[in-house]
Amino acid sequence: MKRCITLLVLIAVPFLTLHAQNESGASTDEAVGELKGQLDGLNESFLETKTTVDALKKIKVSGYIQTQFQAADTIGNSRFPVGNFSGGNFPTNVKHRFAVRRGRIKFTYDNTLTQYVLQLDATQNGVGIKDAYITVTEPWLKSVSMTGGIFDRPFGFEISYSSSMRESPERSRMFQTLFPGERELGAKLEINPQTENFAKHFNFKIGAFNGTGPTANENDRNKDIIGRFGYTFPFQEQNLAIDGGFSWYYGNVTSNSRAVYSIDKATKTFMTDSLVSDSLNSFQRQYLGMDMQIYYDIPVEWLGGLSLRGEFISGKQPGTAKSGSFYNPGTIQTVSGTSVKSSTEVTPLYQRAFRGFYITYIQNFGLKNQLVVKYDEMDPNTKVKGKDIGASTTSISGRQLTATDLKYSTIGLGWIYHWDSNVKFTAYYELISNEKVNSNTNIASLIPYKTDVKDNVFTFRAQYKF
Amino acid sequence: MKKYLAIITAAVAAITVIAFRPAQEIITVKGSDTMVILAQRWAEVYMNKNSNVTIQVTGGGSGTGVSALINGTTDICNSSRPMKQSEKDKLKQRFNTLGVEIKVARDGISLYVNQANPVKELSLQQIKDIYTGKITNWKDVGGNDAKIILYGRENNSGTYVYFKDFVLGGKDYAVTMQSMPGTASVVNAVAKDVNGIGYGGAAYGKGIRFLGVKKDASSTAYEPTLENIKAGHYAITRYLYMYTRSKPSGAVKSFIDWILSEEGQQIVAKVGYFPVR
Numbered sequence: 001m002k003r004c005i006t007l008l009v010l011i012a013v014p015f016l017t018l019h020a021q022n023e024s025g026a027s028t029d030e031a032v033g034e035l036k037g038q039l040d041g042l043n044e045s046f047l048e049t050k051t052t053v054d055a056l057k058k059i060k061v062s063g064y065i066q067t068q069f070q071a072a073d074t075i076g077n078s079r080f081p082v083g084n085f086s087g088g089n090f091p092t093n094v095k096h097r098f099a100v101r102r103g104r105i106k107f108t109y110d111n112t113l114t115q116y117v118l119q120l121d122a123t124q125n126g127v128g129i130k131d132a133y134i135t136v137t138e139p140w141l142k143s144v145s146m147t148g149g150i151f152d153r154p155f156g157f158e159i160s161y162s163s164s165m166r167e168s169p170e171r172s173r174m175f176q177t178l179f180p181g182e183r184e185l186g187a188k189l190e191i192n193p194q195t196e197n198f199a200k201h202f203n204f205k206i207g208a209f210n211g212t213g214p215t216a217n218e219n220d221r222n223k224d225i226i227g228r229f230g231y232t233f234p235f236q237e238q239n240l241a242i243d244g245g246f247s248w249y250y251g252n253v254t255s256n257s258r259a260v261y262s263i264d265k266a267t268k269t270f271m272t273d274s275l276v277s278d279s280l281n282s283f284q285r286q287y288l289g290m291d292m293q294i295y296y297d298i299p300v301e302w303l304g305g306l307s308l309r310g311e312f313i314s315g316k317q318p319g320t321a322k323s324g325s326f327y328n329p330g331t332i333q334t335v336s337g338t339s340v341k342s343s344t345e346v347t348p349l350y351q352r353a354f355r356g357f358y359i360t361y362i363q364n365f366g367l368k369n370q371l372v373v374k375y376d377e378m379d380p381n382t383k384v385k386g387k388d389i390g391a392s393t394t395s396i397s398g399r400q401l402t403a404t405d406l407k408y409s410t411i412g413l414g415w416i417y418h419w420d421s422n423v424k425f426t427a428y429y430e431l432i433s434n435e436k437v438n439s440n441t442n443i444a445s446l447i448p449y450k451t452d453v454k455d456n457v458f459t460f461r462a463q464y465k466f
Numbered sequence: 467m468k469k470y471l472a473i474i475t476a477a478v479a480a481i482t483v484i485a486f487r488p489a490q491e492i493i494t495v496k497g498s499d500t501m502v503i504l505a506q507r508w509a510e511v512y513m514n515k516n517s518n519v520t521i522q523v524t525g526g527g528s529g530t531g532v533s534a535l536i537n538g539t540t541d542i543c544n545s546s547r548p549m550k551q552s553e554k555d556k557l558k559q560r561f562n563t564l565g566v567e568i569k570v571a572r573d574g575i576s577l578y579v580n581q582a583n584p585v586k587e588l589s590l591q592q593i594k595d596i597y598t599g600k601i602t603n604w605k606d607v608g609g610n611d612a613k614i615i616l617y618g619r620e621n622n623s624g625t626y627v628y629f630k631d632f633v634l635g636g637k638d639y640a641v642t643m644q645s646m647p648g649t650a651s652v653v654n655a656v657a658k659d660v661n662g663i664g665y666g667g668a669a670y671g672k673g674i675r676f677l678g679v680k681k682d683a684s685s686t687a688y689e690p691t692l693e694n695i696k697a698g699h700y701a702i703t704r705y706l707y708m709y710t711r712s713k714p715s716g717a718v719k720s721f722i723d724w725i726l727s728e729e730g731q732q733i734v735a736k737v738g739y740f741p742v743r
Contacts, residue, residue, distance in 0.1 A: 051641050057621065112638070142636065165559050234564050239713060241564050297563040301715045305562030364562055367538040421537035 063105040064465035073454035086457040154205035172376035174356030183214035224251025244292035252282035257346035268388040287315035304364030324380035374412035381405040390441025491717035497531020497544035528624030546624030572740040574690030577677040585609040587678035587687035599640030616643035617664035
């Protein structure tokens, strides 16, 4: 009996084992199939995620905040401005102040040959648009691009040199006067040859703009043409690079007043030209400029590189009695027939010839420190000197020269410490000097300018950039 | 009194020894993942010969290395592509220097396929069509009837940029390409995927098969060998660079001079790249 049972067991075991193996093999196949399915699912979801991530990678967010403490030579007052080119006029009775000078956030969608850029500025004064433009580059040579919207005017060097990189806290008086806000509404063509031949050393930009500033709407029939022809020559063996360019601004403003003033060379006063036809006429706003930047890497380990940057602009500026900045009366009022608006509704236009320049020396000390020395000068009315201002005894309103016609020079001395790749501290002192007016003048608004007014400004700034 | 004199003398001697001892020089090297192994080998051998020098090598991609150079957080940037003009401008703005480019090795960008893949060669145009998504099946280039699985690098890699600019003519990669964090990952992926294709440095080419590359449909296909690259036959070659902010000096100069020496260039060949001298 036992023998029979043993025999049955011996016969049954291989069959049972085989069955178990079959079951086990089937379940392994199922598991592999399931895993493969899961892997395919994961792969599909990875591809979907990748598409999303690739799209998100094109969105770039950058920005910086500049917070600062400033101390002026004297309290803000109504007799002369203090700090108006050092980040804004000190209000009456204010001698020291904390401020967020710039709070920028920039969104860029970079699709290689097309870009969307929106930059906002948020400070204690509110939120404003700095940049809002699109750029399209042709796909063949990738050398020609078109930009439209609000963006930097293609003039000179200092406009397009980012405030986050600039070594002095503010741009020179010349640029703040001629190009307030730096940006403008318009369209630009840019050629940057992407070649390996000699052409790669040159670039060219030209654009048409409203000519009314970064956020003001167009108010006349004129478009301003701005351009720059630039060059860049690296001399690698000599540790030297020379960059630069020539710029021009060819524009017009429309006067809404029949009162248009220009300098009379004989009397050194403004002469009025009150032809009815002057109202709604165009007056030239024309600048010519040249800039140069020299970089030299001193072959001393602890010292580092230096740069010398300079820019010169001269031209014709249509302004107002109280401002050397460009004439922009807002909406140009219509004139019916020969009748013109009353004097309170119009803004008399003052034509001045101006000249300005700046030169900046920057010396690196190792990786962390930089010394900055800057000299800038702006003469808003080159046809008169300080002694002419206040010399005239004319009592005719509008003909007298004013503080707007004074030449200013500024010496800036600064030290920059780069805490890390995001944070830098700047200590900067500006010695601001004005031309002295005629010492015999009794005009109340000019009396403070018989001497150099006390308007020097010290700035301590911390910047975080990402 | 004598006791105090002895203490002062000992203190002065100790300070003198500390102050005038050969300082431990630290050189940081950051950038191209393609160059990581090569840079590590250079660093190891150089540190063995110069005990007073410590060299820290990290990867992250050429773009990361260039950013570090601009930010001042590395002494040497390894890059498998030339610096862009915009990057040079940033360096100029921050440091008032032009940057110094040193060609340290030459690389053939290799195309890898799985060893089981019957395809032996591709023309530049076919490679472009595959990586831009125009050709999606191996049978269209003489292989099996199977979907082509693309492997490539992430966009902070110099290899990614070079391949896109040189091979794809600036066109976008197909969205189906799987971005891998390093060339070694590309090789691993292709080794496991019978329908995979990848690209990367020759140094990483173990375990898979290189494709021959033809300049055009009618020309001969060449593999990325030293002879072919030296003779200019292989179509996809590039230099590997080191960048410094200023003209190298001190310990950095000594290290780079050694890299360009016969000994340094022998390591280039041992790692699988091609010497420049």
